[in-house]
Amino acid sequence: MIGKLKEEKVIKDPIHRYIHVQDKLIWALIQTKEMQRLRRVQQLGMTNLTFPTAEHSRFTHSLGVYEIMRRIIATDETASGWQLKAQREEYLLALAAALLHDVGHGPFSHTFEAVFGTDHEAYTKAIIMDETTEVHRVLAQVHADFPLKVSQVIDKSYSNQVIVHLISSQIDADRMDYLLRDAYATGVSYGTFDIERILRVMMPYQNAVVIEAKGMHAVEDYVISRYQMYMQVYFHPVTRSAEVIVNKIFKRAIALHQQGYAFKQEPLLLQAFFEKTEMLNDYLKLDDGVMRYHFLIWQDENDTILSDLCQRFMNRRLFKYCAYNPETDTVFYEQLADAYREIGYNPTYYLQVQSSSDLPYDLYRPGENQRLPINIKQKDGQLVELSVCSPLVKAISGKTKTSVKLYYPDVSELRASAKQKEELHQLVMQHCSNK
Amino acid sequence: MIGKLKEEKVIKDPIHRYIHVQDKLIWALIQTKEMQRLRRVQQLGMTNLTFPTAEHSRFTHSLGVYEIMRRIIATDETASGWQLKAQREEYLLALAAALLHDVGHGPFSHTFEAVFGTDHEAYTKAIIMDETTEVHRVLAQVHADFPLKVSQVIDKSYSNQVIVHLISSQIDADRMDYLLRDAYATGVSYGTFDIERILRVMMPYQNAVVIEAKGMHAVEDYVISRYQMYMQVYFHPVTRSAEVIVNKIFKRAIALHQQGYAFKQEPLLLQAFFEKTEMLNDYLKLDDGVMRYHFLIWQDENDTILSDLCQRFMNRRLFKYCAYNPETDTVFYEQLADAYREIGYNPTYYLQVQSSSDLPYDLYRPGENQRLPINIKQKDGQLVELSVCSPLVKAISGKTKTSVKLYYPDVSELRASAKQKEELHQLVMQHCSNK
C-alpha cells in the first residue's frame, strides 16, 4: 500500500484540469465506501436554492484538496525546500490527510450539527480510527500507526506542523480548492485568484508554512477573494432562510418523536439521532438523499407543522427576512409572535432571529481559534503577519461583521383570513419596509 | 399572468452568466413544485461515476434552455426576422415550452424507462395538461388553450413550426444548452462552440429555422462538438456499466416484489411502478434521492442479489467490460454464464451484453426519427442540407457506430474459492485481454 501505481491514473476535473493519482494508497482510499458517500453530500448544502448551479459534492472538493496538496509537495524543481517527497511516509500522510479531511461531513452539515449536536471533525477522526471502516483498513496497511498520524494531522496535533498548516490554516489546500470550486460552480467571479503563483511563493520555514515577500499581493488577492465569497455567496440570506426551515423541520420531527407521534413510515435511519444513541455506522448511512427522502414523504404527514415546513423546503417557499436589532426590536418580535399564534402558527417553528456571526465565520482573524495566521517572510528572514503589511487585509481583519436578521413566512402564503393577512402585512411592513 | 414583471429578475449561471426573467409567467413556472423537483434529478444520471463533477441537475439545464430561447427571440436589433416578440402569446409560448421541455424527466431517466416502460415525453405532456399540477394552473392563467399549445410544441405538432424547431431539431435551444453545460460541468473541452455566432445566423424561413450560409462553419463546429461529446462523455462505457447495475437492481426488486418478498421497509413510493399502476402523482414523487435512499437501505436486505447489486452501485464497484461480437462470441458467453451459475451467481443479474446503439443516439442523421435536418440558406435563397455542403458532417452522418460490449463483475470481487476465481480469470482473459 506504500507503493506507486504501475501507471498514473487521472480523473477529469474542471478546476485543476486533471486530478493525478500516482500512489496505491490514494487510489484505494478513493474507492472506500466512506469516501464514495461524499458523492451524495453537497459541498454547499442549501446554497443551490440561491445559486442554482451550486450542486457540487464534497467528493469532488476532496479530490481537489488532495490534488492541490500533491502539487505543493510533489514538486522537485523549485528551491522551495519541500522535502516531503523524499520521506515516503510523510508524503503519503500529507496526501491522505488532504483527501480525508472532510470525510466526516454529513448532509446539511452545519444545520444538522446545530440540532443534533454532532461534530464532523470528531466523525472524521472516528472514520480514520475505527477498525470497521474501509478507510481505516486501507490506512493501516501502510503502517499500524498510520491512521493515528492522519488523525493527528486532522486535529492539528501532529509534530510536523508543516503538514498541518497545509491542510488547516488561513491559506491551505482546503480553502484554496473550495474558493475556486465554489466560484466555478456558482458562476461568480469573486473566488478567483492565482493559485499557481501562491503555490510558488509558499515555503516551509521553522516548522510552519510561510509566504515569500514577493508573493504578498497574490496572497492579499486570495484573502480578498475569500472575503467577497463570504459576503456574496456563503452568507447569502436566502440560503440562511433555507437553513432556518431545515432547522425547524429537524426540531419538529424530534419533538414529534419524543411525543410518541406515529409517522406514516418509521424514519428508521434517523431514530438513533432522535434519541441521541447514534453510532458511527448510523452516521455513515446519512446523505442528502436520505434527508430529502424524509422531507419528501413528510410533506404528506398528518402533523401540519411538519408537513407545511417540508412542503416549503421541497418546493422552495422559503421564509422572508428583514434586518433585526436584538436591542430595540423585541417588542416588534413579541407582537409578531402573538399575531402568528392567533392564526394558529407556532412561533417556535415560524419565527427565527439569526445572526451570521453564529456561522462558521472564516474571515481573516489571525491568532484566533486555532486559525494559523499568514506570515510573510521578508528578505532578511523576519516574519511579518499579513494584516500588518497589507492595508487591504487589515481593513477586513478581526472584525465580526454581525448581520442579524428575522426570518418569517411570506404573509400571503399563510392560512388565514384576508383581514388577518392584511393586519399582519401592515405589522411586518411597518417594521421591515426600509430594511 | 401575461404581463411583465415590474423589475427583471436574474439568476446567476456560469454558462450564460445570468438567466434573465422578465415575464410573470416564467417566474411563476419556475416556482412550481414540478419544476423545483428537477433540482433533485441529475442531468447526466450516472455520468458522475465517470466524470465526478457531472453533478448538475435538469433544473439548471431547463433554465439554460429557457435563456437561450429568450436570447434567440427577444432580440429586436437584427434583421433576422423573428417576429415572435410582437406576438405576446406566441412569445410566451416559446419561452414556456423551452423551460418545461424536460419537466417529465424522472431519476436515471433512460434506465428507469427501459425497465418500467414509462416515457418522459408523455409525462411532460401530462404535467402540462393535468389540471392538478401547478404547472397547468399557471399556464391556464394565460389562456384556457395555452397548456394545449405548450403540449403541442412538445410533441412537435404545433402549427408554428419555427417554435418547434427552436426546441426540437438538430440545432435547438435544448442541445445548445446541454452541450455547453455538460462540457462545463465535466471539464472537457469538446462541447464548446460559438453560440453567440450561431444565434446570429439562425433565422426563420418558410415555417422552419434555417442557417445563413455565412454561418456554415460555426454550425459545423457545433455538430462536431456534439459528436465528440457522444464519443467521449455520453457513451462512456463506465457510465454504461453503472446503468447496467441499476437496471439489474430494478429488475431484481420487481422480481422480488412479484414473488411476495418481504422488504425490511416497504418501498412505498415504488410499489405502483412495480405493479404498473402508477399515476402522475406517483411519478412526481420520484427523484434521485428517493432512488438512492432505496439502494442505500437495500444494501442490508436479506436477498443477496439485491443487496450485492446495491452495494456495488453505492460504493462504485462497477462491472468490467470488454468488446463483444454477437455473431462469434455466443459460445464464450454461454461458458461464462455456466461458470457464474456454478459459483452461485445468476447470469440474469450478473452478465449483460449491451450495444450503444440501444441508446438515444443523437448524432446527425437528417430525415430520420423526426430529427429535423439543418438547412443552410444560400445567398440565392436555396436550402442545402448541412451534410451535403460539409464533408466533416457528412463523415459522421447517418452512421450508427454500434459498439457492443459485455459487462461482468470483476472476478477478484466474487465470492468463490481461489481455484474457481483463477479458472474464471483464465476464461475471461482468454476472451478479453486484447479487446
Place this chain on the structure above:
Amino acid sequence: MIGKLKEEKVIKDPIHRYIHVQDKLIWALIQTKEMQRLRRVQQLGMTNLTFPTAEHSRFTHSLGVYEIMRRIIATDETASGWQLKAQREEYLLALAAALLHDVGHGPFSHTFEAVFGTDHEAYTKAIIMDETTEVHRVLAQVHADFPLKVSQVIDKSYSNQVIVHLISSQIDADRMDYLLRDAYATGVSYGTFDIERILRVMMPYQNAVVIEAKGMHAVEDYVISRYQMYMQVYFHPVTRSAEVIVNKIFKRAIALHQQGYAFKQEPLLLQAFFEKTEMLNDYLKLDDGVMRYHFLIWQDENDTILSDLCQRFMNRRLFKYCAYNPETDTVFYEQLADAYREIGYNPTYYLQVQSSSDLPYDLYRPGENQRLPINIKQKDGQLVELSVCSPLVKAISGKTKTSVKLYYPDVSELRASAKQKEELHQLVMQHCSNK
C-alpha cells in the same frame, strides 16, 4: 450619418465576444485614418517588456469602450431609466465619445508627453475639432455642432453629465474595458470583475451615474481589482525601467539635435517635436513603429550615448533598480554619479530617481483631480460615497503610495576595467543589497 446600418456588423473580440455596430456614424468613425492609427499604438506602452503578451493596441481598447457604452445605454429591458436611446443624437454622442476618447494618444504616451510637453487629451479634442481630419468630417455630418459636443464630453464640460460620467469617472466604460482587457492580455487574474452585474446596478440619477445599494459588493470588487492591477501590473518597476530608458533616448536625441549633430538619416518625422513646432498633422504621423524605427537605426549612430541607450531598449537590457530614499540617500547618489562619470558614463543619461507618484495614479481618491466619486444610492434615495460604506475601499482610498526607486545600468554590462566594475559593484551592493 444619423441612421442605422442596414445590417448590424460585428467584430470578434475576446473580452466582449463581439463588438456590435449598428449605426452608420460608428462604422464610419472606425474607418477613419485617425482611428486606424490606434492599431499601431500599444495600449500599455512598454509593459510588454515585463508581461510579454501585453501586446494589444489602443484600437481594440477603443472598440471595447464603445461596446460597453453601447451595452449600458442600448438596453430597453431594465427599469434603470437610461433614456438616451430615445434621444437619437444624445445616444450617438455617447457612443462616439466612447469610441474616440483615446484617439489623441501617441506612442509611449506618458513618456513622450513628459519629454515633449504634448497632451493627449488636447490632441483628442483637436482631432475632433480640426476640420482637416476624417473624424471631424464624419462627426460634422451628424450636425454642425456635433463635433463640439463630443469634444465637450471629452473635457467633461458637456451639460448631460450622465454621458460624461459614463466615460470619465471612477467607474466608467474606459476603466472597465481596460481592466478586463489588460488582465486578459497579460494573463493575470487580478483584473476580473463581474461587469454584467455592474452594468445592471448603474443608473442615472440627478444628472450623474450612481450605483444601486444592492450592487455595492460588485463595485467594491471592481475597485479592488483596479488596485491590484496597479500594484501588480501598471506600476511594475521593470516597465518603469524601460520608460526611464526611452525618456533618456528622447532627451539625448533632442540634445543632439540642438547641438546640430548630423544624424546618419535625418529624423524627418521627429524634427518638429525637437523644435517644438509640431502641428496636428505631425502628431498624427507618430506611432510605435515610427518610434521603434528610429531607435533601431539609432543603434548605429556615432553618438555612443544615443546608440547605447537604443541598443539597451531594443534588446531589453534594462536598468536595474533599488529602493531610494530622497532624504537619506543623496550622498550615495552623488558617490554613484561620480563613479559613473569617472568611467565615462554621464549620470544625466544613466541614473534616474523616479517616484511612482509621478505616474498617472488612478487609485480611488474621491473628490480629487476631477475624478468623480462612486456614489451608492440607498433604498431611501440617499447617496453615500463608496469609501464611506466599504472598509475595503476606505483602506486604499486617498493614499498616495509613493515608491521611490533609483534606476541604474547593470554594472556587469558597463565598459570599464574589472577593477572599476568591482568597486562600483561594492558601492551598489552596499546600498541596494537588502532593498
Place this chain on the structure above:
Amino acid sequence: MIGKLKEEKVIKDPIHRYIHVQDKLIWALIQTKEMQRLRRVQQLGMTNLTFPTAEHSRFTHSLGVYEIMRRIIATDETASGWQLKAQREEYLLALAAALLHDVGHGPFSHTFEAVFGTDHEAYTKAIIMDETTEVHRVLAQVHADFPLKVSQVIDKSYSNQVIVHLISSQIDADRMDYLLRDAYATGVSYGTFDIERILRVMMPYQNAVVIEAKGMHAVEDYVISRYQMYMQVYFHPVTRSAEVIVNKIFKRAIALHQQGYAFKQEPLLLQAFFEKTEMLNDYLKLDDGVMRYHFLIWQDENDTILSDLCQRFMNRRLFKYCAYNPETDTVFYEQLADAYREIGYNPTYYLQVQSSSDLPYDLYRPGENQRLPINIKQKDGQLVELSVCSPLVKAISGKTKTSVKLYYPDVSELRASAKQKEELHQLVMQHCSNK
C-alpha cells in the same frame, strides 16, 4: 551554459499560465537580440485587419512552443518513456530548438518571401550557425557542435527523430501553441483542444512520436480544431486582401527603385533587398515597425501608385473580392483590366487573382511534403495512421480545397467620373453579385 539557474524564473503567459525557465542556456537565448527582435514581428501578419485583437508576436509564440516542449520532456512521473531528461545535452537541444524554431521569420513573412525570394527556415539556420549572432555564441558555449545540432533539428535531419517530430510534425509543440494562442488572441473558440490530455498520450516509439490508442479522440479533436482555424481565421479573404496590397506595395517599390526613382527619404534598410544583395545583418534589422514606417512615409510619395497603395494599407481601405474561376472568367478579367487601364489604374497593381492553395496550407495530408503523419499505437503495438481510424480526419485529409478569388479596389473609391464608375460598377456586379 549547460547548468541550471539558481532559481527557476517564470514569465506570465495567458496560454500556459507561466513559462518556466530552469536552464541557463534558455534564459541566455531569450535575452539575445535575435530573439528580442521577434517581439516586433506579429505572429499572424495582417490578420489583425480582420480579427483586430490578433496582435500577438512571434516572441510570445516562441516562448509558448518552448514551454510545451518543456512540459513534454521534463516529466518524470509517467511511464511514457521520455528519456531526454537523463541526457542533459539532448534535453537542452530539444528546448533550444523549440525556442528558436521561428527566429528566422521576418515581417509579413509569407508575403515578404513571395516577393523577395527569402526563406525564413534558411534564415533560422543562418542565425543559429553564423558566428556573429548572439544566438550562435550562446549555443556554442554548450559545445562547439551544438549549433549544428540545433540547425539539424530545424531542417529535420537530426538523428534523434523524436526531437524532430516534437518540433515539426502534424502534431508538434509549434502547432499546439499557435492554435491555442491564435484562438485566445482572436477570441474564436475553434482552436481549443485538450492539450494536457494530448501530452499524456504522446510517446516516443521506434525513433518517432506516436499516440496511444486511448488518445485517438483527443488528437482527432486537435486536427479538427486546426481545420476550423484554417477555414475561419487563417484563410480569411479579408486578410488575403491586405496581403495582396502589401505584395503590390513591395512590387511597386522594387520597380521604382529599378527605374532609379528618387524616394523622398532613401529606404536604407530595404535597398539590399531591392537589389537582392542582402546579408544576414540586413535581414535582422527588419521588423513590422520598419515596414510600417516605410508604408507610412510612402503615403506622401510622388508616385501615385505607391502612395495610393500605402494609404490603402495604412488606413485599411482594402480590395474587395469575389469568386473567380480561372477557366471561365478570363474574358471578364480582361474586360475589367481594360476598364481599369482606361481610367488610369494599372491592373498589375490593382487586380489580383489569388488561390488559397498558394498558401502554406497545413491541413492533414499524411506523407506529403515532409509532414510526418500521426500514428496511433494500438494495444498490440501496431501503428495505424490517424486518417485510417478516424472518419472525421479522413473527411478532411489530402484535399486541397482551392478557393480562387479575384481582388480589386472598391469602385466607389476610385478616381474616375461618375459615369465611368457606374459602368465599372455594372461590370463588376454582373460578375460578382451572387458569388
